Amino acid sequence: MHPAPSVIIFTTLSGLGFGLLFFLGLGLPDVSGWIAFTFFFIAYALAVGGLMSSAFHLGHPERALKAFTQWRTSWLSREACFSVAALVVMGVFALGAVFFDAQWRVLGVIGAVLSLITVYTTSMIYTQMKTVPRWNTQLTPLLYLTISLAGGALLAGQESLAPWLLALAGGVQIAWWMRGDGAFAASGTDMASATGLGHGKVRSFEPPHTGTNYLLREFVYVIGRKHALKIRGIALALGYALPILLMVLPLDSIALKHAFAGLAVVSHLGGIAASRWLFFAEAEHVVGLYYGKR
């Protein structure tokens, strides 16, 4: 699959933003006034910034409002509805925390749950694709949710919780990769089932056109696959291992602690972006079989 920068930025930033909103809604940390403003500003900048970025890959962004209508069947539509619901509820909660020094707990918990559901709906957009065997697994929502929770905990300054959640997310990430590597072969879709010409060995003799087309550009993306293993290493190191290390290092100075926490967030963000790039670049769509490609 073509790793569109807009979608990588969207899933990375929004996941992190909604993860932070989850912890803020639960009162972890229990903040008010200017500190609350700063926390909510960061969370909204990430979540809304990500959503805005995703609008850039639309052919007709001006019709985006129509995307709220088909929640009965479409995960993308559900994502739109839940993200707005989460942002509105958490916005009201944020008003209380910033201006009235109030923690409207019920509202916060509802907002926290809506934030997590938003991340879940994002992951289901990919999970539902039977055409991309690497994505078509219940491990995909688990991956998105654990990464969002780990990043959220990291940003919310949950020192005791963040390393455990990061380790958990890292574990799910490894499991997701291991399962994904055999997913295409296990899906049962191959050139014989694609063409129905199973009475012999099927080989693509001639493609429909000498040039490329939308399908090949969008679904048969092979650039950088040879570096996949190295990028996995970078994603694991930056996304999970280094942030854990930075969080658990025993430090006396508060300033140094904050600097290391900031470094951990930046490292995590870079690692997750690398992981998301692989999420798309390594994903093979079954339509490639018609072109004798993967």
Added chain:
Amino acid sequence: MTDLPTTTERKLGLVIDLDTCVGCHACVISCKGWNTENYGAPLSDQNPYGADPSGTFLNRIHSYEVQPEAGAAQLVHFPKSCLHCEDAPCVTVCPTGASYKRVEDGIVLVNESDCIGCGLCAWACPYGAREMDQAEGVMKKCTLCIDRIYNGNLPEVDRVPACVRTCPAGARHFGDLGDPDSDVSRLVAERGGMDLMPEQGTKPVNKYLPPRPRDTVEEEIDILAPLLAPVTEEPGGFLGWLDRALDALPGGKS
């Protein structure tokens, strides 16, 4: 709405004969021509006369080589367009309701004025039947020539999809696959029509007729062949003398 209808009154679709298709691409051209000039946004080309041409097509012809365990390889031309699936995954993923499957005839269509060009329906389609038009930013797909098949202004013979009308080999058939007595249904039953990627669970309406087994190519090409075998394997006469003479020269036998 993007809910799929539980049943449709008819199941209009194509039956494509892989035994007959000669791979001339005439259906590709007639499809592009009709659908550029009629319903919906035109099918654009990018850099059509340049070094790297590409464009939107609703119908593409692949060619495959099939090598059986024993015997000669076969070349199969393979037209591919929307299969108008009963359980169309492209419809349910659409966030705006632009994609829909018609209750009256089962045709899967895109309402282009509602399409936001997110591309998710093309992701969901295992067959590559949907292509985003790069100029219009909306999703294009086969309409089964909805503006021909119900068009009272056309002579009756032309009220079939452009690809079917133009096929010089008679490899494409159009009809109601929901009616077991229709010509296309009988053809599918007789020839063992098949689904593409049945494991994807899309229940395609369009069916493909498998190529018939080719006449076997005998090992012996002609009964006279043994008589035409070379009478001698070793050079004799002048060539034999030359062979021996050259071998005798300094430098040794070759």
